[in-house]
Amino acid sequence: MPYYDVSIPLKLKILTYYDERDEDLTGYAVKVPLKNRLCYGIVIEKRKEKPEEVESIKKIEKVLGWIYSKNFIDFLRWMSFYYICELGSIVRLTFFDELIAFLEGKTGKPRGSKHSKNRLIEKIAVNEQTLATILEAFKIRDYRAFLLHTPNVSYEKSLFLHIAEMVSFMEGQVLFILPEIREVESLYHSIVDRIGDKAVMLHSEMRTSEKLKSIERLMKENIKVIVGTRFALFTPTKNLSLIALSQESSWLYKAEEAPRYHTRESAIMRGFIEKCPVVLCDTMPSVSSFWNSTKGKFEYIDDFNRYPHPEILILKQPLSSIFHPEALLNLKLNKKEGVIIVSPRTGFSLLRCSECGEVIKCQGCGGSMLFHKEKNFTECKRCNSTEKTPEFCPTCGGAELHYVGTGTERLLEELKKTISDSDVILKDYSIDDEQIEGISITTSAKLKKSSVHIFKTAVFVDFDFFLSLPDYRALENAFSKVLSLCHLIRNDGNITIQTRNPENEFFRYLKSYDFKGFYHYELKHRRETLFPPFVRLIKIVLKTNKKNTTEKLDEIKNLIKEKTKADLIGPLGNRDESKFSYILRSQNKKELTEAVNNCIKWLRKMRGIEIVVEVDPANLKQ
DNA sequence: AGCACGCCGACT
């Protein structure tokens, strides 16, 4: 009797069923009994023997049809192993419900005629050599990985448009992934505008019936291009020949719900397993990707220098004023042509006690309190709480509090004082702004790589904020912030960065756009301090509802330590509270993943404890 | 004792 291992898209282990047919049903969607109801699942493997520990095996109720290739299933298995989660949780990512609906004969509705106000993407010239290399890889249809260093995001989108046009008459399918839904929509419409009905779109804001329509068309029609956000990476395809990611370093590529996969790593593995080339694009490639290119895992293509970039000036942040005289002069000279001033924070400033030197902190979480001058209150951005502005230092009782740092509110106040001309427009920068004259003010959080050059000059105040963040990626993020700002500045313009520490080696690389110098500097530091890419980090979050005894918690800690033999950091978070976490670190990456997979099985056997695992965590706190 | 409710584990 043939047996079949079936994965049901639930947090459930793989179950075995039997069927009279002795075919290989691997990759077939099936309907199977589970307890006293029927569920849909996917056959992941045929087996000759039934599993020993199970006495009764139920029969497959119905075989619906083939949907997944063996390679695709192998990719899903790798995801389940690498991200340490049930295969069912991965199958859930693969548009399984839509595929079942399609197999059951349901049809979707195309999106309404809501013609989005998205502008179509203008196609600019790209490096012919780069395009030829990618198309060659597409034709050969074997695994290769490219790290394409692009001059800006428009270049990436134009390249995608060029590729779409070229492949629309060729054999094979391409998958374009972009971080944001708006970008997906505009690229999709631009592609449809050029190649017609040979593309589908997939992103999380689409209605179920729209997603069903896309999947249906993918199954029935001759679709050449799939454009989507990160979850489109799990689209089952017939003939995948290229995967391309725009802005590979974007933090939006890290999924925030379980399974917390990273799109870049997953895309590389999908390409490797399904034997198709992968192109990672970015203007500021991640340190991890650069490392892979130095190890020969990725082929590095440098198109960054095909376009000129604005000059970067590093100036010392004065103690007594907000702007360096030279920055102020620059700002006054260029205000007609458009100036943008960037601060790391909204609000007015932080508050510091002149006596004890302590910055006012949040009582609850210990984050710095942001002072809003006009409305006179303080705010903790970390835990979203507000307080009255304190009159005395809560630490020492000191009566004198002074401002530290410069938020947008303070910038506005300062500029109103310094630039007295009545014709100067002062405004908050918005991404849709058409008008650029005058002085715009914004926070760094609003800067995106996908913006376009408009301003003549920029001043970045309080830049040290980015260098002091307690995150091992602080420097690469800081570098990346400046490049996002670059995109807003005309090529003949300039960017001034104010820092208390202009001698910092970091700025030497930044001002000359010396990426390689920066990466090597950063990698040296990561190697010494044992951070990725030299180690793998895995976070284990434990939630307990009952008051577990200290001995029990120690038992868990020892179990993890013993089973994984890795460096164990933690517990982080309060032990008295119900939620706390450990971070495991090891240079033997694969061994660590294997050990944690094994360890989790033991932990799940313990009662009253919920475990969440996060591989390559985005955040090392709590 | 009898029943309602909620948590937790199993599901092939």
Next chain:
DNA sequence: GTCGGCGTGCTC
């Protein structure tokens, strides 16, 4: 995800 088992606690 969903069902049922079982423990807790309240009521007749």
